[in-house]
Amino acid sequence: MRIVKGRGFADLFKPITDRFEQGKKTFNALVYGLSDYNAAVREVLSQYGNEPIKAIKICRSPVSSAVQTAMNVVSFGAFKKRLERSPHDELYHLFALITLEDGTVLTLDKQAQITLKVGSKDYKDSINVSPPFTTLNDMLDKTKAHMGNDAFFGYNANGNNCQNFLFKFLMTSGKATPEIRAFILQDVKSLFDDNLEYFSKFVTDLGSKVSTLRYGGDV
Numbered sequence: 026m027r028i029v030k031g032r033g034f035a036d037l038f039k040p041i042t043d044r045f046e047q048g049k050k051t052f053n054a055l056v057y058g059l060s061d062y063n064a065a066v067r068e069v070l071s072q073y074g075n076e077p078i079k080a081i082k083i084c085r086s087p088v089s090s091a092v093q094t095a096m097n098v099v100s101f102g103a104f105k106k107r108l109e110r111s112p113h114d115e116l117y118h119l120f121a122l123i124t125l126e127d128g129t130v131l132t133l134d135k136q137a138q139i140t141l142k143v144g145s146k147d148y149k150d151s152i153n154v155s156p157p158f159t160t161l162n163d164m165l166d167k168t169k170a171h172m173g174n175d176a177f178f179g180y181n182a183n184g185n186n187c188q189n190f191l192f193k194f195l196m197t198s199g200k201a202t203p204e205i206r207a208f209i210l211q212d213v214k215s216l217f218d219d220n221l222e223y224f225s226k227f228v229t230d231l232g233s234k235v236s237t238l239r240y241g242g243d244v
Contacts, residue, residue, distance in 0.1 A: 061178070066141045070162060073125060073143075078158035080124040081200075083191060083209060084148035085117040117211060119187045120146070121194070123161060131161070135190040137180055152208045154200050167197040 062070065120134040122145055134140045141161075158164070169177045172193055176185055192209045195201045 062141075063138055066139060069131065069141045069143060070165075073129060073131060074162035074165075075160050076129070077126040077160060078123055078164075079126045080156065081154040081158060081195075082122045082124075082151045083119060083154065083195075083205065084122055084151040085119050085208075086148045087117060117149075117188075119191050119209060120148075121191055122148075122151075133161075133191075133194075135180065135187045139178065139190075152205060154195060154205065155202070158200075159198070164194060164198050168194045171197045 061067070118136075120132055123131045123133055125131070129143065130145050132140075132142050132144060132146055134142075168190075177190075179185055188209050188211060192201060192206065195205060195209075
């Protein structure tokens with residue numbers, strides 16, 4: 026005789042409880058900040074995180090003129106003057122293009138949050154990192170262990186920014202040569218005053234919360 030098993034009482038409410046749990050995680054992430062990757066990054070890592078890495082390229086692209094104009098307005102013109110006095114011709118944003126053994130290209134970035142997407146994007150110049158490599162999960166785990174959760178998942182344009190994140194990402198795997206250090210690290214502390222640092226923190230915190238609402242988060 027065939028026995029047909031029906032759905033239990035708990036099964037009927039599982040979609041509701043799952044949504045409640047995700048909502049609770051997202052609320053906690055909004056209030057206390059992320060202590061894990063957002064859902065979009067976790068999805069990419071679950072598919073590609075343990076695949077062998079073939080090549081890594083660190084790329085630079087100039088920070089948009091709109092962003093620089095906003096920073097100059099907030100600092101009452103001081104930002105532009107400081108940038109002109111600095112040894113840098115332009116202010117750069119950095120990201121990593123990671124090519125896996127199967128040819129898949131991933132873009133690893135840190136803005137308001139860590140982002141990881143399939144595919145490439147445009148850049149002005151780049152530097153290749155010497156192989157061999159392990160996996161993305163291994164390299165990110167080493168970086169997180171070195172930086173600690175707060176610094177790893179947090180962001181500050183003055184100190185804990187894209188270049189700091191990428192340098193630590195390579196350093197913890199023994200890939201930060203003097204040439205790579207010179208390419209990645211751009212001294213931006215002299216460009217910030219209290220008003221500008223507060224403004225940049227407000228904008229990136231807001232951006233992080235928008236990303237959390239869009240992709241979800243864990244406490």
